[in-house]
Amino acid sequence: MAKPTPISGFPEWLPEQRLVELHALDTLRARFESFGFAPLETRAVEPLDQLLAKGETDQEIYVLRRLHAADDEGDAGLGLHFDLTVPFARYVAQNRGRLAFPFKRWQIQKVWRGERPQVGRYREFYQADLDVVAEETLALDFDAEMARLLVESMSALPVPPVTLGINNRKVLQGAYAALGIDDVPGTLRIVDKLDKVGERGVLDLLVERAGLAPQVAEACVAIGRIRTADASFADAVRALVPANALLDAGLDELTRVIDALADLPAGSVVANLSIARGLDYYTGTVYEGQLRGHENLGTVCSGGRYDDLVGGGGAKLPGVGVSIGVTRILGRFLGDGLLRATRSVPTCVLVTLPSDEARPAARAAANALRARGIATEVFHEAARFGKQMKYADRRGIPFAWFPPADPSAPHEVKDLRTGAQTPADPASWTPPADDLRPRVVPAE
RNA sequence: GUGGGUGUAGCUCAGUUGGUUAGAGCGCCUGACUGUGGCUCAGGAGGUCGCGGGUUCAAAUCCCGUCACUCACCCCA
Known part of the structure; x- marks a missing residue:
């Protein structure tokens, strides 16, 4: 093979x-x-x-x-x-x-x-x-709620905070109409590259590929440059292009969405007039989020109204x-x-097997632990303890369990990280809550 | 689809102007450690040098092709 x-x-x-x-x-x-x-x-x-x-x-x-x-x-x-x-x-x-x-x-x-x-x-x-x-x-309330959900869902992940940019297709479409631009989708797609190729690059593309007059291209870039944490973007847009019905509708929607999100942590939501989204089916609000400190990864969450x-x-x-x-x-x-x-397996406890005769006792201990929600496995052969503990260590299993050689003696459990070994009852012993399941932690 | 880079052990990589049985670190296995891991030490296993062809007395090394991976463009999560 x-x-x-x-x-x-x-x-x-x-x-x-x-x-x-x-x-x-x-x-x-x-x-x-x-x-x-x-x-x-x-x-x-x-x-x-x-x-x-x-x-x-x-x-x-x-x-x-x-x-x-x-x-x-x-x-x-x-x-x-x-x-x-x-x-x-x-x-x-x-x-x-x-x-x-x-x-x-x-x-x-x-x-x-x-x-x-x-x-x-x-x-x-x-x-x-x-x-x-x-x-x-x-209802437009949903447009705001989606942004809120996105920010809060992302914040639940073990990654840096998200910066969510919000725009409204109607704003760009209305503004482009006011500027007399025919190829709205083509212009949108070029303006969308602002972050990537910069203003100079977008200007050149707008003139060369979309055939816009230089001053019209300048206006498109000026609009795309607008980023505000509050609703002040509307005045900025109105200062650049003459009003029309579509533009007004878009500015009104975007204003209401941004205002409704004012209570979110600072910096998590921003009106970003450069966001266009490639997909044609969006008709109003559009979202695009990046992870702070990982902007070079590009967009990690996005969406919009259709x-x-x-x-x-x-x-x-x-x-x-x-x-x-x-x-x-x-x-x-x-x-x-x-x-x-914190480990490569779900196992919290490895029950060691001291001898073949001890199998029933080992299984019983494992069952007692599992019955109380503690992920437990029994070692597969009566090998040297060193080998069995190495098996646990390699996988990051935090605890090794020792059934007693003499049935009247107590079981023992060992924390493989500290080396501490203590008597324990399989019917009542409980690991620290942090050790019950593998946790996600920052490396190093 | 277009252009650049890279392909050597499970992983990360050395390998000098082509020259004997291709190396290191990590990992893995065994033992020292006669029932308690991590550390140390000593052994050991593991490679058709991506694949095919060519040049040469001789190719991991040079040439051609091909495949794969990878980066950039395009587009996007």
Whole structure:
């Protein structure tokens, strides 16, 4: 057999890293459910026309194909989902009659994108999504609540605080209309690069690629330069471009959202008029978050409002949602060794096996510990104690348990970190709360 | 898809102008340690030098091709 090798963009972790990932996923789920979001999982595949229809620019999609498929095979029209929003929209449209609106759900699943991997960029990765969809109208309060949820969920993870930039598509679209720009999507996409190529680069691109007049390009960059922690961005925009209905609507929405988030920790939310988002289906509020101190990782969470994504005849189903790039975040913190678990196995106690005759006693002790929620394993052979303790040590198991040679004698338990060994009763001994499960800690 | 870098032991890497049986550290196994790990010491296992072809008396080393990984562009979590 050929030497097994990693596949680029398909991350696989060691158990101690997977424990960190599971911790993150569990934390997010608990946080999502504490806000009343319902759980949901959708299938891995969607019809290709569905995946391609939702305004994606040119998302690289993995197509489903049976190895021995005939040319006219029916599955040919299926592809793996590249996000969780599009499948969610389909699910809502499909189950509309059975859902209660406004419908709020969390969804954590893997998604696949056929792009070239790079730092923070994978072909298979976890996204953790929150969305709410309503019938006919969706209150603007939800736009603010989504931002709040995103900030609070991210703060529950063992990573630095997030800086969430918020903008409103209507602001940019209204402003661009006022400036007489025809290619709004193209302009949006270039302005979105402000952080990456800088003002000079964006100016050049706007003039050369989008064909804007230099003073119009200047105005676009000036708008994109606006960052405010409060609602003062509105006056800044109005000073740059003449008003119109769309612009006013966008500024009003963004003002209300920013004002509603004023109580969040300073710096966690900022009106950032450079945020455009590549996805075409966003129609109002858009979000983009970065981790403080890890801005070079790019966007780690994002989302926005979509008024027309959930189609399917009849009434409108507007929604707003956000997505956390779990794998992008953990890829940095695990890959650079910034986070680790305190051990590589769930085991809290290793029951040593002094002899084959002691098996029943060892098993009984293990069962007594497990019955009280203490993860316990029994060593697999009656080997030297040194070997058995080394087994525990290698895995970071904190406690070794010694059944007595003489049934009338007490059991003993040893803390492998301190070396302290004391008599203990398997029916009542309890480890310190911190040792019960592997914990996630900063490395070094 | 375009361009750059890299491929030697499980991991991180040495390997001088091509020259005998390809090395180190870490990790792993055994023992010193006749039932208590970590430290130390002594042994040991483990490599078709990514793959294919070429040049040469001789290739890990030079040339060509190919694959993989990786970085940047594109786009994005």
